[in-house]
Amino acid sequence: MGYYDIDDILSDATKFPCRFNYSIPGLGYLEGNVGNPIQKNAKIELPLWLARVLAIIGANADEDSEDALPFLELMTPDMLSTRVMNAIKSNPVSLDVHSINSHFYALATKWATLFNDALLVKILNVMILERSQEINNHAASVSIDSMVKNDPGMFLLTLDESEKQLYKDSHISCKEMKQWMIRR
Amino acid sequence: MSLPPNLQQSFSPEEIQFIVENEPIKIFSRITTRPSVRQRNSSQNSARWKLVTADDEPLNNLVAMQTTEVALWVALLLKQQGKCSIVAPSWLTARQLQKYTDYERKHPERFSDLPWNWLVVAQLLFIKAADDLHDPVHVLRGIVQDLREIRLSKISQGLKQLNESHLQLDNLSLLEINELRPFILGVMNKLKQVHSSLTTDQDDEDVF
């Protein structure tokens, strides 16, 4: 999770929809409109590394001023929409998380941090538990013959990056153990 | 990096074996190294054993046909040279292992209190001292395999209880723990991370 964490950096590049609270001249390049201003209430998609800060920094240098709106509002992205949440709730295990977002958990956790979203945390908790059982089943069922090219099939393709890492780590551990058990 | 990635988060099974090999085990010596009274009185020092990781006292006082206790790795080396037989631990018999298996089956929520090094000791003796065991090695192997499978399936049942707080894993052996370590730590750390994203108070601006 540190400064040099490649996956964290990549996840931060995910674009989130946001709405500007002010018209700002010269920022049109953010929506591919170089030279023009960004209009108040314009809805554009910005990478999280940019949007996150603009969503919490007030427009007013004077910190005392109560009515200082942040530069923009973050809007709920598709990956956290009610539709996706319902899909998670109805069947977390068979869900293709990778197609929703390859850094789903990292982003969802960041979102939960930003908005103190307890409901989201609850859903994530169930999701992690249920899906990790499945990951463990796959990681543990290593046939020693097909060690070179173990084929977890379609399943691996539905995992997000952190789940893939979990799978890889568990898989290597199970494999080393099996090799140790059968040696000589 | 000065440590390969696979050793950064966990031990290898070989390292667990290494740790277990330092534990003592009983052997039945076939050689005598204990100096006779005359030798002891003379100052001559005939190639005595001097070790830096294990107790060398018993090795300098081996008496043929007597039992003594040495580190497991020493026992295996002597055995390889035909200088001793290994006294199998009392739990490593078909009868005793069957009792453990029965217990495991009867108590789906618990693990039998097998020694913390049972799997390593069993495997090592199967390979290197099969003729010292009380029962045919294929019989013992079979029961050990059963035990391992029953316990594994119990563990995976238990993994449904993973949480962001803590976990108690009594009676699991070091090797069994090590196999599951990456998974358990991966899931629990992730759960913890998700849960700690909720701050009860918002005065912490450094979060971003």
Place this chain on the structure above:
Amino acid sequence: MYGDLANKLVLEAKRIQQLNQNSSCDQLPLYQDGLVQNILKEMNQLKKNAEILKLQQENDQDDSKITRCQYFVTLLCMERNKRCLMAYQKLRSDTLDSIAWDNDGLDALSAGTVSNQGSKNLSHFEQEYLKEYSQLITDMKSGDLADIDLSGSLTSPSDVFIDVRVLKDAGEIQTEYGVFNLIKDTQFFVRQADVERLIRQGYLQKL
């Protein structure tokens, strides 16, 4: 959009990571000099923008929030570019560290391990770094820690000695334990490290 180039560089870093995760020995693909240079150019542009905005901010009081916003965006873009560049370079230097240890601290460039295609893949600064780090390892291996062979095997030793059978005549070999005459179908008890090469070459078989 600012930061897009940097993102490409991080994707390259991710590729290196996956490459090394899936193979037993560490390797480094070509240093993305062109991409890095372009990101640095973008940084220069951003630097100029930031200076202008800073001046503006000091001058006009009325619409400070607008300049503030513009300034923040510029600053964040620079910060982002810096993080991506740093992560890319750090991942590569970490890999160089592993390579140096695998090479026993010998200068990997002149030892030939990296030189074939490898040294071409390194930037000038990286070559220098690898050389210096290898020297550091060599120095660590001498002195107080000389006896434990710091760059030696990290696999725990079991079976220091093994029984072997001779598969084909191999003549006499000299070991610490004296001379062994390796005649076909004879058996010996030897130190594993002494005969590892002969096993690999098919002269001996581990029993």
Place this chain on the structure above:
Amino acid sequence: MDIDIDDILADLDRDTTAVDHTFTSQGNDITVLGNDEPNPEKAEVPRLSPVKDFDDLTTHWRNERMCPELLPYPHLLMARMLRRVQEQMEHIECLSMGFLDDESNNSAQNIANKLPLLCMEADLERLKFVLRSYIRCRLFKIDKQSLYLIQISQTGDLTVPLEELLSKQEIEYHQRHSAILLKLLNSAILRHMPPELQAIDDNDGSVKMVEEPELDSFVFIYVKGPDYPHKQDPMLEVNEEGQRYYPVTIQELKEEVELTIGGIYVMRYSVIRDLLKDRKVILI
């Protein structure tokens, strides 16, 4: 003589961790069976025996490998260990020279006669392995927390001074490695940045640059209890089932947990940090 008692107690304690072996004392047999040493009692001070040292070293190694932060370097123990390696190497060389002179034996027989020597070589390899793996692990962690170590040694936030936390060689390694790494990052990147972005340890940006050890990450522990079970341990409490346990609190969850002696747990490192320092738990 109280040293002997300590030793026996320590052995008893060790016995609870190893279910399958019966208790033996290492000290007693010496006098019974005789020893060439002029004064066996003094020659074998139990606390400083090679076996006890190796046991300690193995624990240090295991703790270090699994611990998210860098643990203090055991200076005295390591000095003894490195000296012992050197002496043993010389000793083995001496012995094998003697054997080589003895040309009359053929080599197969020769090696059988050298059983003690074989054993001593294997033994030495084992010690060297733990030392090597331990130091390599520490170097890895020093690299990982390089900036953090610099930061805390500058701000004086260290509970242990750097000279105690690290060995002499480790300090040199840390300094030289961070210098050449900084040189690389400077030449390739940092000097091209605007002045306010040239730092390598800037913690005021969106993401902190100095990585701290994750003290809250989970570790596997074995609750060993006090070194001498008969001594009073004021931290221990007894529950209704008569089990002795250490009460701990998981701050974030405001949750109390009983760590029973002999138990194995997965727990946040920060929660058991002090117990580890007091050697009442070990990381497994």
